[in-house]
Amino acid sequence: MLQTSVKSYENYINGKWVSSVSNETFESINPADTSDVLGKFQSSTKDDVETAIKAASDAFPSWASTSPSKRAAILNKAADILESRVEQYGEELTREEGKILSAGKGEVKRSAQTLRYYAVEGLSFTGETFPNDDPNMDVYTAREPLGVVSVITPWNFPISIPARKIAPALMTGNTVVFKPSSDTPLIALRLVEALHEAGIPEGVINFVTGSSSNVGDPLVKHPAIRAVTFTGSTGAGESIHSKASLTTRTQMELGGKNPIIVMDDADIDNAAQLTVNGGFALTGQACTGTSRVIVMKSVEEAFTAKLIEKTKELVIDNGLVDETKVGPLANEKQLNNVLNYVDIGKKEGANLVYGGNRLEGPKYDQGYFVEPAIFTDVKPDMRIAQEEIFGPVIAIIAVDNYEEAIKVANDVEYGLAASIVTNDIKLAKKFTQDIEAGTVKVNRTTTGNLINAPFGGLKKSSTSTFRESGRVGLEFFTQIKTVYVGY
Structure with a gap:
């Protein structure tokens, strides 16, 4: 310009x-x-x-x-x-x-x-x-x-x-x-x-x-x-x-390291859309953004496929372009930080199944654009599962049951926002009591809060x-x- x-x-x-x-x-x-x-x-x-x-x-x-x-x-x-x-x-x-x-x-x-x-x-x-x-x-x-x-x-x-x-x-x-x-x-x-x-x-x-x-x-x-x-x-x-x-x-x-738990009875299409909305909207730069997906092993493969499918549909461009769904990172420091965590994830042994590259070409070269990144085979103690990245990077952690999911969800130093996707009303109620987060969602994204409702986190959030x-x-x-x- x-x-x-x-x-x-x-x-x-x-x-x-x-x-x-x-x-x-x-x-x-x-x-x-x-x-x-x-x-x-x-x-x-x-x-x-x-x-x-x-x-x-x-x-x-x-x-x-x-x-x-x-x-x-x-x-x-x-x-x-x-x-x-x-x-x-x-x-x-x-x-x-x-x-x-x-x-x-x-x-x-x-x-x-x-x-x-x-x-x-x-x-x-x-x-x-x-x-x-x-x-x-x-x-x-x-x-x-x-x-x-x-x-x-x-x-x-x-x-x-x-x-x-x-x-x-x-x-x-x-x-x-x-x-x-x-x-x-x-x-x-x-x-x-x-x-x-x-x-x-x-x-x-x-x-x-x-x-x-x-x-x-x-x-x-x-x-x-x-x-x-x-x-x-x-x-x-x-x-x-x-x-x-x-x-x-x-x-x-x-800060936050916000999880969304996907139960085996969840609507997989909806769960994937909620994850995309929470993790990649605002280019992942929200303190309440979804950064961990804790998914039941029985639906991990179907969920991951659907998440990749929906992520591929995202248009990445200047935010002034009407079709854009994901804009640039806010500054060069953020860009370097995200790319660094993508490298960390690879070195830790997680499987980068989608994205994670800096975008190149005429509409990207003057900006701080990166592909949303999706990792599978993530262990709860990996840095990409513990540390706030503040960018479009999602770590998928597979678990056997709800009890393991809650343990993994709570095993971080943050406690800002968390969500669960399930059709089980009793389990949803239990989740609202078990989760260590100041903002708790059921069948909604981790992001977003009402003007007229209290907002804040627990632990180091x-x-x-x-x-x-x-x-x-x-x-x-x-x-x-x-x-x-x-x-």
Whole structure:
């Protein structure tokens, strides 16, 4: 794609668009066509972050005392703005992250819905009143905002994940310093831009771009930061959690190694389709993506054949092409990581029965395209069955029975999402109790969660403290006072 000029974008601090003190920028590029540059963004420094934190601190008292209806009005107006620009923003998201256009547009719409959801839920989110034996005393709890919140988000859902963190933070009266992934800064900026145009007061939300090595520490360790909400890798989450002080609350949504169990009574065609949808949609780049299929030996051959058949039907191309079902990986690092794990799987003795190659040719050479990979003869202790790959690689593990399937499914350090495909209602119920995962599905893909339902994982997939999404998503951003009033 021939470009004559590249637009520069600025940080958003204290209600103004400003350049970094570093006077340096980085580029956001299209992973389907690396010659397509979406813009230049600020390479921020510690000083930029500290300026943003001060702005958020100064704005907090006024925003905390702003009426809930006024906060809700701003969220609703920002949602209107996002919805009015779905076509533009959906295309920008696809160009920046790589997912197919329908998914890009859908994510923008979902983000607007998230803003509206919290605008409503926040109006009735309050404390409790407790009965007591003294008729001349009232006892109740009051929920109050925490203060300045750091929001640190990944590239795979670059506007919807920020929306589900920022909306409840703002609705409960907190102020925000937001750092998006350096792979997807433009679509993140569009969310901030919508809030700005909706009339959010100066300093209530602040936006800084740049590498985590330069800006990560002050976003976590600054004494004014009262909470950090982060979605990303388990390693990065553990680092953030360890750096936060005793008075800084953390919310970590981290990695997954999500299984789908295929029982011998399953509809094989449906099971294969659910696996394709969960493992290869979004190019496998979802924390809830299906990466392990634990299948009964009696149906392994039929299932594998059907999975390969459906995978062959997938059109791999630029996400802007209508027929595309699988876009590129988001960046070169992801491409190299996936190819490396394909090699690891082969060396471990697993059988690569389909895909796993970097794609070549005129429509692929400028991007990070790889064939979805399917391995059979996978042992539960192999690295491809234990470690998060975050790409379109599926490991098929054959077992003899349900008990062995559950043992294999639970024998990883993660516990984010899991599914079973079966027509046995009693077994499905047992699965929901036996599986060690925060999101449990029956006859559905491992991916996807409702805006109005809690989301989070167990074990190393989460801090297992405060859930995101749904009404409970407001809890992380508030603290409770218990009040006794005597008359």
